[in-house]
Amino acid sequence: MRRRCIVHIDIDAFFASVEKLLDPSLEGKAIIVGGLPHERGVASTASYEARKYGVHSGMPLQKAYQLCPNGIFLRGNHRVYASFSRNFHRILSRYTPDMEMASLDEAYLDLSRCRALYPSFSQTVTQIKQTVEEKLKLSVSVGVGPNKILAKLATNRAKPGGMVEVKPGCEESFLKELPIEALPGIGSKARAELDMLNIRKIKDLWGLPREALRTLFGLRGEEIRLQSHGIDDRPLESSGEQKSISRETTFLKDIWERRLLLAHLAYLCDRLSLALRKERCFSHIIEVKVRWSDFKTEVRRRLLVNPVQEMDDIYRIARELFLELFQGARLSLRLVGVKASDLVRSRTLSLFEPHSLHKERLGSAVFEVREKYGFGALLTAREKMLEDVYSFTKERGFILKTASLTK
Ligand SMILES: [Mg+2]
Known part of the structure; x- marks a missing residue:
């Protein structure tokens, strides 16, 4: 099979960045979107300034407040974010019909079918990134690879604001030193368990037999095994039909x-x-x-x-x-x-x-x-x-x- 060209593009600290755009006085401040400090629930986005204090998305708000008491906590406005997201979608859909919106601020593009249109992928990808940033006035990170998992991991490496490509033949060297929790589905609890087994990097998974992975990760064991080798044949799931x-x-x-x-x-x-x-x-x-x-x-x-x-x-x-x-x-x-x-x-x-x-x-x-x-x-x-x-x-x-x- 011919190598696919998958681009993953993600807006940096999306909700917090939109808030800064709407209120420039927030620029440079630690912002946590998701709710007020005393409220139930979790942070959905933390600005990079807040991340310096250890706050991250998915963290209970009360814990975020303990770590970053001077942060600015906002409930957020889904309607505004959704309208930015629609523009994001609109811009990206000009480049290829093969597209999956993975969330409001994150999309996969498959440029494989458009080879004839884009003689230089890296130039096209740079252009996509610049266009999105100019039109939305938000910074984005971009990853390029032969499949979804590698493109997404490349984006994580590129954050914030960068672009990383996993070139043919470089898959294993790209993966091997990444921490184990870089793989989707490995949270801090699983990480702690793996740490006791001296499994800290993706390459540490390579030597494990399938049964061990099944014991460790249950139903996701096989998927994690394949992903640890950078193998992923999931197609893009075009969204949007279902409202x-x-x-x-x-x-x-x-x-x-x-x-x-x-x-x-x-x-x-x-x-x-x-x-x-x-x-x-x-x-x-x-x-x-x-x-x-x-x-x-x-x-x-x-x-x-x-x-x-x-x-x-x-x-x-x-x-x-x-x-x-x-x-x-x-x-x-x-x-x-x-x-x-x-x-x-x-x-x-x-x-x-x-x-x-x-x-x-x-x-x-x-x-x-x-x-x-x-x-x-x-x-x-x-x-x-x-x-x-x-x-x-x-x-x-x-x-x-x-x-x-x-x-
Ligand atoms: Mg994002």
């Missing part, structure tokens, strides 16, 4: 019992979370829809700086939105629904930070079993409970139809 996923139920008899409605909402959130996992998407917007017995429809939505996929996160937001709508309700409901939109392929923050590692692993293990043996093969206690609520409502003749929409 939203929703789940909603129309009741045959109108329901006014709050607890029953909330239980049903939880059931829908669970289904929605599964659909997102299946599509490997995270959602920046959660919306709850209700239709009252007089057929009036109301929606409430929330924009999220940190996109969500897990049931717990979706339900927490959906529940709040639902209760806002349902507060002081005089009528009963004939429909309840939940929708995820503004979907991205990955989160800006690391998925495998310690606080989410367990949940994430459990989630993907459950998902794999279901892919193989069907949904009913494995139900968590909560799902069993939600299934029971659903059957109960259905048996009592409450449910008219449940719809799954993907647009």
Whole structure:
């Protein structure tokens, strides 16, 4: 197979850089976007000035505050970031149709099919970088390689503001000295375990037998083995066709019992979370829809700086939105629904930070079993409970139809 030419391009400290652009007085300051110091949740971006204090994306806000008490904490504005992201997408899509937006500020371009158009790849890549920086007024880092993993690791090496290419024949020398946590999916907890085994660099993985990798990384063992050698044949997944996923139920008899409605909402959130996992998407917007017995429809939505996929996160937001709508309700409901939109392929923050590692692993293990043996093969206690609520409502003749929409 001919060597592919994959370019990975990533905006440096995206949210924090946009904030600086909007308010130049923030220039040179330690900025943490994601929430205020006392709030629950994690930092979604830290400016390079804040990173000097050890703050990084995915870190709980309270910890970020301990490390950097003089930092400027901002809740962030997803709407503004999304508009920058759309411009970013627009600029990049002029160069090739083979493109994957991996998140709001990160994209892969496959220039392999455009060889005839671009006699010099490095010149083209330099031009892409300059154009993005001029038009968006934001600094970007660029990595070039024969596949997604090498291009992404090259970008990490190039940060901030640089460009790194992994040339043919240089793959192993590029990889061997990189720290083990450079590979996606290896968070600080896994790193600590590997450290005890004297595995600190990517080259330390090379000598390990497959079974050992499987023991260490579970289902991801084989993928990590291949990635440690710079082998990755994943195609680009062009995004954009799918704008939203929703789940909603129309009741045959109108329901006014709050607890029953909330239980049903939880059931829908669970289904929605599964659909997102299946599509490997995270959602920046959660919306709850209700239709009252007089057929009036109301929606409430929330924009999220940190996109969500897990049931717990979706339900927490959906529940709040639902209760806002349902507060002081005089009528009963004939429909309840939940929708995820503004979907991205990955989160800006690391998925495998310690606080989410367990949940994430459990989630993907459950998902794999279901892919193989069907949904009913494995139900968590909560799902069993939600299934029971659903059957109960259905048996009592409450449910008219449940719809799954993907647009
Ligand atoms: Mg970035």
